[in-house]
Ligand SMILES: NC(=O)C1=CN([C@@H]2O[C@H](COP(=O)(O)OP(=O)(O)OC[C@H]3O[C@@H](n4cnc5c(N)ncnc54)[C@H](O)[C@@H]3O)[C@@H](O)[C@H]2O)C=CC1
């Protein structure tokens with residue numbers, strides 16, 4: 001399968017190029033980057049540390065890619081989505097940090113384009129989302145109440161907070177338990193914690209590739225569900241699985257649950 005990697009010189013883009021180049025099922029035919037990127041024209045394989053692939057970093061344009069994988073920034077992701085709409089290229093969107101209009105544009109675009117969209121491509125993270133939903137449903141009627149807090153830890157370079165994955169965990173809990181208040185950090189004297197609150201806490205430290213802990217705090221006991229990446233390849237592998245899966249699907253908005261059969 002021929003893939004185009006959008007954001008190819010980035011932390012994730014380089015891993016997608018590297019992991020794909022080591023798997024005979026995939027051929028990287030396009031490595032797409034910002035028009036202002038200093039490495040434009042350089043070979044994507046050399047940048048990713050896997051040797052010359054004969055694929056220079058280039059701006060978005062027509063290619064013979066079967067599918068596009070996007071790990072970039074929100075505005076660029078929307079731009080490449082517009083390109084995919086024009087050239088009818090299935091798209092895997094992994095970028096996070098979209099605003100509401102961008103979110104709505106993606107959903108509208110999926111009416112005419114097959115899109116896999118997930119804040120985490122990690123199989124372990126998406127399984128933990130299922131386990132979190134089970135825990136939330138199971139605990140929601142506890143008479144003494146359950147306080148859910150979401151702690152995410154990422155590398156110092158991450159630009160958005162909280163993570164898209166943390167927000168998705170929070171939405172899963174909110175839908176399962178009927179919580180309506182999402183608060184981000186605490187300071188001053190917020191007083192006693194309301195029962196309908198979900199708290200989010202974003203740690204930025206070192207080179208952590210991604211860690212999420214969902215805390216279910218009760219009176220007398222606590223459950224913590226945790227998933228931690230040791231490198232970025234779980235996301236790259238998941239994105240390639242998504243690319244392989246989406247290639248023959250009709251227009252629609254799909255998640256990693258569809259890709260992984262969860
Ligand atoms: N869904 C998932 O499994 C995962 C999602 N992510 C998300 O992926 C995104 C990228 O993460 P990283 O690779 O760590 O960031 P990064 O900053 O290393 O890479 C982003 C790349 O996008 C490029 N870019 C910026 N403007 C562009 C444009 N107009 N056209 C093409 N490329 C452009 C940058 O030059 C850079 O190379 C973030 O939103 C992050 O949250 C990260 C890891 C896993």
Ligand SMILES: O=C(O)C1=N[C@H](C(=O)O)C[C@H](O)C1
Pocket residue numbers: 096119120154155158159162163164165166209210211
């Ligand atoms: O920026 C990252 O690195 C990651 N971002 C994604 C997110 O915002 O959820 C996924 C993963 O946690 C790594």
